[in-house]
Amino acid sequence: MKITAIGVNAAFSIGEYENSLTEKEACDLILEFSHSKKAKNLSKDAILARIRQLSQVRYQPRWHSNFLIEFDMPNKRDGQSPYRLLLDVGGDIRHALKGVRLSSRDIDGVYISHPHNDHIGGMEYMGLTTLFNPFYTLEKKQWLGETFIANKLFHEERTWPNPPLGTKPDLFIHKKVLEPLRRALGPGLDTVQGVPDVCLETYFDIHLVGKQGDGKTVTGDFQDGEETWKIKPIFAMHVFSSSEEMPSYGVSLQHESGYNVLMPTDIQYMIPPQLEMHYRRADRIYMDCETSQFPSGVHPHISDLINHMDPEIQKKCLLYHYDSYPEVPEGMFCGILKAGDWHIYPPE
Secondary structure, three states: OEEEEOOOEOOOOOOEEEEEOOHHHHHHHHHHHHOOOOHHHOOHHHHHHHHHHHOEEEEEOOOOOOEEEEEOOOOOOOOOOOEEEEEOOOOOHHHHHHHOOOOHHHOOEEEEOOOOHHHHOOHHHHHHHHHOOOOOOHHHHHHHOOOOHHHHHHHHOOOOOOOOOOOOOEEEEOHHHHHHHHHHHHHHHOOOOOOOOOOHHHHOEEEEOEEOOOOOEEOEEEEEOOEEEEEEEEEEEEEEOOOOEEEEEEEEEEEOOOOEEEEOOOOOOOOOHHHHHHHHHOOEEEEEOEOOOOOOOOOOEHHHHHHHOOHHHHOOEEEEOEOOOOOOOOOOOOEEOOOOOEEEOOOO
16 A cells, blocks of 8 residues: 655645746756856856846645555556545645646545545545546446437436446545535536536445444455555544534554554544544554644644654654644654655555
8 A cells, every 4th residue: 555645734834936947947047158158257146146037936835635545456447556545635636636647537536534625625626527537437438438428417317317336436435524525515516517416426436434324334445456454434523613513534544464554634632532542553643733833723733742742652653734844853753744755554
């Protein structure tokens, strides 16, 4: 299993402007100086002035799309490997995926932990672009033939059913997150021209995970080569509002060997008391880490992680979801994630 951090920043993080040269601009500048008779006499200030004149101001954004999980198993799209699962989709997953040279056509499934915008904002993009992609999966290509999707649903299927299983991305979700997600996405997804009763199932194959009504716990099971992983939702409190609470259902990824990766997503406390056993059992923890000058109270702050977290747990933690880059004592944590960082589990 491979986990890639495709976005590591907090909900309201913004990027920075910086001066930069394109490859062509840099090449032209070198040629200009190399052919100049005055090049040897140019001062450092003169060179810097020329660079500033040519350079362009570019905006370097920060994404909060969270993680891409890849399993060595046949995917939905073409039956090849890997199967790609997004753990939350940020405020806008398009650009974070572009950063790792992927798009919606390369994604097989999504797990949603809770219905905040910085975790569900990319769902409209995922749903609409895969729905209107006639080649998204082999099953979809066969089902559609040469017919446009809206015509297929409106003209040929008189009862207006949803597209069949196997033609849409998977959506793994806890039942308590599903209804708030429906409400949040409803207006944006109700946009298939002329087709009534468009709903979340029009766009996604929904798989409820976690404890069900009959008391049984359903996991997401994934093959990884000759081995298997189980994804189980882990409850944690995120926000107490004036009227109700909002939990975040992170995930515990359990390898058949017992190796455990804990990804709590957004949590309110450094270590929620009810989750301490999960932190102690985990071999690797992806840790929510706020660095705001004015702590929000709905994320663990870096100062708490440094001053109050058990050292045995600290050394398991990869920090992410920060505003400014965390400054921590050397060797205290397992690492601080940057966009594009990836790890293979279980480690060899």
